[in-house]
Amino acid sequence: MQFENKVVLITGAAGGIGIAAAKAFAEEGAKLALVDLKQEPLEKAMASVDAKDKLLLTANVAVEDEVKAYVQKTKEHYGRIDVFINNAGVNGEFKNITEQTEENFNNVFGVNTMGAFFGLKYVLEIMKEQKAGAVVNTASNGGLLGAPGMSAYVASKHAVIGLNKTAALEMADFGVRVNAVAPSGVNTQMMRSIEKNAMGDNAEEARTAFEASVPMNRYATAEEIADLIVFLSSEKASFISGSYYRIDGGQGATSV
Template structure:
């Protein structure tokens, strides 16, 4: 389905990013994988069955790093067909009255500025190509509130706003922009959230989080990757500016 397509993925060393990389590679895509540490990227690459792979270290919150990973991908492959704008962090759990500027800024640097910079430079390439697909990783936290997670929730609301705006700006150039909005996903990030929520009672936190989902479990990273593949395929050719809940029915409990 994606033979010879060039897929650029941030946050690619683990979780959703790594599963997306495996899925696109299985479909014949050429990969450019971005993450903070080269060692983690090399480990991820060892799990992916492809020879068409470029590894790039970058801090997505730094504009010059983002411009570099886009330039290097374009130089290597000549184009960017699909951009999985996925890198993100959850930050520390604190109520708003206890929240620190440092934590808020750290989360926004990655989750908002990283998404913004990524689209700023990738969309320049796609505009000239007059083709391309962007998938932004949002969250059900971009649709709902969550006590103690003000920085994360605000950042993911911002991602959805950026997603809608980019889709409108790029429609005339044949570029589609959508977002996925998962609930809890069974990854290391979720382990961090569980620990932040209840400290040494992380297993209890997991049980409570899973019980809040009508399907009574977390998503797998592979399930999120499957949605990304669909949204970036020709089967989704008239879908843009949308965000897709993938939450085991959790969204059906709210307006």
């Protein structure tokens, strides 16, 4: 029970990685603050999470005032924030750069980059006062590599890794660690969306091709990502900060 009575704040909690992380932290005794865009999907997703204490909050992470509000409500309810899983994200539409729209680019950056930035801005202020805390940002292997048709997503996740490194340096004197996970494809609803975006009605062919690009020939499970998130949030990772961790079935070994 390494997180007993610790307060863990998770955004994108109704998604696959968010649910798996919530369950993993609950099993370790954590109190949870869980954030997603809409109440009903959040309640449905969290119904199976057996936590000591659960605070469900709705927010559009692309709106600064709503991020400030979910952070303040968590602090008011629990008195502190020990762990922040900065996880909310969207993939957007598949379009080559020459066909890319400003609307799609702004929507993806609003959630993936500005949402991550706003979360860091307000949570780190609390952790700085506490002189303790751990943050795990959800990046992607798309934050390390290019991907045709995914310019908005790829650029947004490269930005998350830049924020991750900078936040770690700024917080190093305050006992706050900041790291990121960079998964390849994860077997969640987001991948169903990416498969459909990539090949329309031939989504199953897209899945076959995506899995074949991974040396281990499969997607990750959300639980495998959650296990790494829990480790990076724990005292077992007490000297790790400013790092990003590929969790990609060996895919990163095929590139420089």
